[in-house]
Amino acid sequence: MKNEAVKVIKAKKKYILEQWFQNQLENDGLREDLITNEDQRIQSEELLNSLTASISDNNFDNFQSRDFEKVEEILSGIAIARARRGFSPRETGAYVFSLKTALLKTLSEEISDPKVLYTESMRINSLLDNFSIITFETFIKGREDVILRQTDEITEISTPVIKVWDGILALPIIGTLDSSRTQVVMENLLQEIVETGSSIAILDISGVPAIDTLVAQHLIKTVSATRLMGAECIISGIRPEIAQTVVHLGIDLSEIVTKATLASALKMAFGMIELEVRKKATPKVL
Amino acid sequence: MIVTLSKDSIKITREQDTIFLRNRVKEWATKIGMGLVNQTKLITAASELVRNMLKYAGGGTVDIEIVSKGRENGVKLIFSDKGPGIKDINLAMRDGYTTGRSLGLGLPGTRRLVSEFEIQSVVDEGTTISIIKWKNG
Amino acid sequence: MDRIPILKMGDFLLVTIQVDLYDQLAETLESDLVQMVKKYNSKGVLIDISAVSIIDSFMGRILGNISMMSKIMDAETVVVGMQPAVAITLVELGLPLKGIHCALNVERGMELLRSKITQDIQEDEEDDSYSE
Numbered sequence: 137m138k139n140e141a142v143k144v145i146k147a148k149k150k151y152i153l154e155q156w157f158q159n160q161l162e163n164d165g166l167r168e169d170l171i172t173n174e175d176q177r178i179q180s181e182e183l184l185n186s187l188t189a190s191i192s193d194n195n196f197d198n199f200q201s202r203d204f205e206k207v208e209e210i211l212s213g214i215a216i217a218r219a220r221r222g223f224s225p226r227e228t229g230a231y232v233f234s235l236k237t238a239l240l241k242t243l244s245e246e247i248s249d250p251k252v253l254y255t256e257s258m259r260i261n262s263l264l265d266n267f268s269i270i271t272f273e274t275f276i277k278g279r280e281d282v283i284l285r286q287t288d289e290i291t292e293i294s295t296p297v298i299k300v301w302d303g304i305l306a307l308p309i310i311g312t313l314d315s316s317r318t319q320v321v322m323e324n325l326l327q328e329i330v331e332t333g334s335s336i337a338i339l340d341i342s343g344v345p346a347i348d349t350l351v352a353q354h355l356i357k358t359v360s361a362t363r364l365m366g367a368e369c370i371i372s373g374i375r376p377e378i379a380q381t382v383v384h385l386g387i388d389l390s391e392i393v394t395k396a397t398l399a400s401a402l403k404m405a406f407g408m409i410e411l412e413v414r415k416k417a418t419p420k421v422l
Numbered sequence: 423m424i425v426t427l428s429k430d431s432i433k434i435t436r437e438q439d440t441i442f443l444r445n446r447v448k449e450w451a452t453k454i455g456m457g458l459v460n461q462t463k464l465i466t467a468a469s470e471l472v473r474n475m476l477k478y479a480g481g482g483t484v485d486i487e488i489v490s491k492g493r494e495n496g497v498k499l500i501f502s503d504k505g506p507g508i509k510d511i512n513l514a515m516r517d518g519y520t521t522g523r524s525l526g527l528g529l530p531g532t533r534r535l536v537s538e539f540e541i542q543s544v545v546d547e548g549t550t551i552s553i554i555k556w557k558n559g
Numbered sequence: 560m561d562r563i564p565i566l567k568m569g570d571f572l573l574v575t576i577q578v579d580l581y582d583q584l585a586e587t588l589e590s591d592l593v594q595m596v597k598k599y600n601s602k603g604v605l606i607d608i609s610a611v612s613i614i615d616s617f618m619g620r621i622l623g624n625i626s627m628m629s630k631i632m633d634a635e636t637v638v639v640g641m642q643p644a645v646a647i648t649l650v651e652l653g654l655p656l657k658g659i660h661c662a663l664n665v666e667r668g669m670e671l672l673r674s675k676i677t678q679d680i681q682e683d684e685e686d687d688s689y690s691e
Contacts, residue, residue, distance in 0.1 A: 319459070319647070322647050323459055323643065323647065326643030326646060326647065327643055329643075329663065330643060333663060333664070335663065335667070357650045360650045360655035361643075361646040361647050361650045362646075363661060364641050364645075364646035364649060364655065364656060364661050365641055365643065365646050365661065365663060366661040366662035366663040366664075366667060366668075366671075367663065437581045437582055437583055438581055440582075441579050441581055444579065444613060458644045459643070459647050459648070461644070462612065462613065462644035462645060462648045463644075463647075463648050463651060465612075465613050466613055466614070466615045466648045469613060469615040469617075470615050470616060473582065473615070473617060517653060528616060530653070531616060531651075531652040531653050531654070532652075534651050534652065534653065535648065535651055535652060
């Protein structure tokens with residue numbers, strides 16, 4: 137038996153597209169601030185064209201069929217574009233669901249036998265449901281991409297290595313120190329040590345909100361790695377609260393040189409490379 | 423879901439094979455664009471596991487695979503030997519524990535260097551350890 | 560058999576590791592170095608590992624051994640030029656090579672060795688003056 141639904145969809149393509157577009161209008165699915173009506177129409181038409189082209193009697197029940205790859209590709213493209221442009225999940229979902237409504241409506245108009253109508257509707261249902269799942273997956277993936285990119289940017293921005301003096305580097309850490317951040321801090325610091333030939337690195341943690349065992353471990357790791365490179369590491373900016381938590385948690389920082397302020401760390405660094413800072417002697421006025 | 427993209431296998435019978443393995447792992451890791459630090463961690467881990475294999479089982483095979491999970495690509499290494507096996511895996515995974523004369527950092531240290539670590543061992547039959555290092559992991 | 564060359568420079572021994580090490584090679588280096596320290600009565604050992612891309616627990620242990628063995632034969636050891644990636648890996652592995660002196664490059668390493676040795680001599684002299 138020839139599949140009724142496939143026949144109807146292929147024959148009534150234009151009508152379905154009209155219906156679909158009508159549905160979108162009713163659903164407030166059109167966001168003219170984000171995408172023009174014209175673009176949306178072109179997008180929808182492309183999607184429907186590829187759907188009617190790839191759908192056949194053989195693959196109708198099997199939405200994992202490779203024939204639908206093209207459709208899925210277009211859908212993913214639309215979903216990702218929407219995620220980036222700032223469409224809400226509801227708007228993106230409504231886009232696919234309104235196609236389903238249009239298809240079902242067309243079927244009900246064209247197929248008179250209730251039994252056939254029912255089975256065909258069920259099939260359309262499961263096919264389109266699968267398409268919506270794909271849309272959602274890619275939509276979320278698109279959003280995640282945005283978040284990941286931002287995270288990367290923040291990590292990059294927030295760990296500058298500053299050369300404060302010949303042979304002395306400073307690294308102000310702002311925000312929480314987790315393991316991936318520690319990795320970036322370590323890499324940047326060690327690379328900079330090699331490039332500048334510095335022998336002292338000051339890690340300023342004034343901007344770290346809290347220290348727990350894990351953060352302390354990350355700090356100790358950074359210090360150990362710096363030492364392996366042949367440079368000394370001073371940790372500065374230990375606030376009273378931090379000193380308290382460190383002791384209460386029983387964290388052993390005894391192998392690390394710590395200073396309360398960046399100024400005293402710098403002073404110590406000067407001492408280590410045998411430099412002296414003095415007030416300029418004012419020449420006596422005769 | 424983890425998908426295997428390509429595969430290779432290396433036989434380990436003597437110490438010099440370690441260097442060959444390191445180079446292969448480096449080649450594959452470079453191919454997927456893994457950064458230098460992660461590459462170094464992966465190769466160090468491989469080096470530790472191959473040593474164990476040579477020391478306790480006299481050799482074995484290492485399968486190298488490029489795997490992908492979602493957006494991430496990674497290198498997977500499977501070390502299998504037909505050696506004496508490990509009696510107590512929990513104990514072997516503890517820092518500082520060793521039956522040979524070493525620092526006892528091999529297994530637990532290796533686990534810290536890679537993203538995923540799986541060990542299966544049957545006494546008198548052999549040990550299989552598989553590790554994965556994700557490109558950005 | 561492969562061997563890593565050891566150069567004698569005055570009171571110091573200089574080793575530049577240019578190849579990837581396997582265990583046997585590292586063990587040979589260890590025993591060769593200790594022999595050389597004895598033979599030339601060296602005061603310092605400088606190991607340049609700037610070309611080494613991998614240090615695992617075995618290699619780390621060999622470096623530690625060399626340092627300790629030289630120490631009891633009255634020679635200081637300085638390891639120079641470790642790659643950042645290697646340093647990060649060693650720390651992650653749980654092997655911060657405590658007790659080994661490190662320096663950024665050969666030049667700094669030499670300075671460090673010299674300062675350590677003059678320190679020792681000064682201390683010796685102080686000891687001597689005590690006994691008088």
